[in-house]
Amino acid sequence: MRSNPRTHRPPRLIPLLALLALLLLPLGLIPAPPASAAPAAEPVRVMPLGDSITGSPGCWRAVLWNRLVSSGRTGIDFVGTLPPQACGQAHDGDNEGHGGELATQAADRNLLPGRLAATDPDIVVMHYGTNDVWSGIAPDRILAAYTKLVGQMRASNPDMRILVAQLIPMNPGSCAACAQRVVDLNARIPAWARATGTDRSPVTVVDQWTGFSTAGDTYDGVHPNASGDAKIAARWFPALAAALDAGVPQDPGDPGTPGACAARFRAVSSWQGGYQGEVTVTNTSVSALAGWTATVAPADGARLTQVWNGTLRTAADGTAAVSDAGWNGALAPGASATFGFVATTPATTGAPAATVTCTARTTTS
Secondary structure: OOOOOOOOOOOOHHHHHHHHHHHHHOOOOOOOOOOOOOOOOOEEEEEEEOOHHHHOOHHHHHHHHHHHHOOOOOOOEEEOOEOOOOOEEEEEEEEOOOOOOHHHHHHHHHHHHHHHHHHHOOEEEEOOOOHHHHHOOOHHHHHHHHHHHHHHHHHHOOOOEEEEEEEOOOOOOOOOOHHHHHHHHHHHHHHHHHHHHOOOOOOOEOOOOOOOOHHHHHHOOOOOHHHHHHHHHHHHHHHHHHHHOOOOOOOOOOOOOOOEEEEEEEEEEEEEEEEEEEEEEEOOOOEEEEEEEEEEOOOOOOOEEEEEEEEEEOOOOEEEEEEOOOOOOOOOOOOOEEEEEEOOOOOOOOOOOEEEEEEEEEOOO
């Protein structure tokens, strides 16, 4: 809203208050100014990135947004240089879903840095590559583009959290080979993510392919219908909720506080009925640690059944406490230790996700 260009006269009350202040000054009776309210926490900025499946109109974003809000996660802001499109329900529709765009094109032409600078996201939710597959571009080149895009994300924000989809199936009438091409690309994405992710900027793979039907969940063999939108949102939700619950960027606490630590979860692989994950515990304080305990709360009813490089205790609600194995408990400032686990999941679960925290013991405690 523009301000009124007309000049306003100050109210006559102001000079009277100034005179009163001068009279009270010698008596020390001028009241202290009221304390200003604490600034509101900045929302976490989430960029939905991709092509027309994300942005034209990409109504899975509306379903996902409303599911996040209904779950109590209100401190979020979907961001992008593209405006909302009508999806029949109120939502934060800003996005970076460019219809017809190739991931390789975005990388080759350096299209992403300007978009990142304009929106400053904390998390990127990326379903990108459908048009590359349609164009017959090889998985090696697509994954090289992913790597360049991730590098640009981290140049914008070193703590960027990146959720990358294994693409939904596609079966357009004009491309008989596309269905297998998607399978071939998706098979390569988990290993690429393991090689690309870091403790500071994890890359989480979200399986959007399994259980998605081009016959029932798209209107043209490529783009999702209402059923497809619901399935895509359901797969994004646990991974994005876990990233939001962990905080972005993750707050390690006061680095001068003895015993401070941070924990990060990463899904290694998944299968029907279970998955393998790992948690990295990092000493974020200036003091050496004698030991640590990580709390792992798996999403969607999953349960930890096996742990290595740690000692497992499981509560009745499924929350697991994993303590160091002794030999990996002592951590110098900035050092990390990682333990792995296997979890069982219900048949209807989404992508692997877990909320993790940690506590630590110092050498003097």
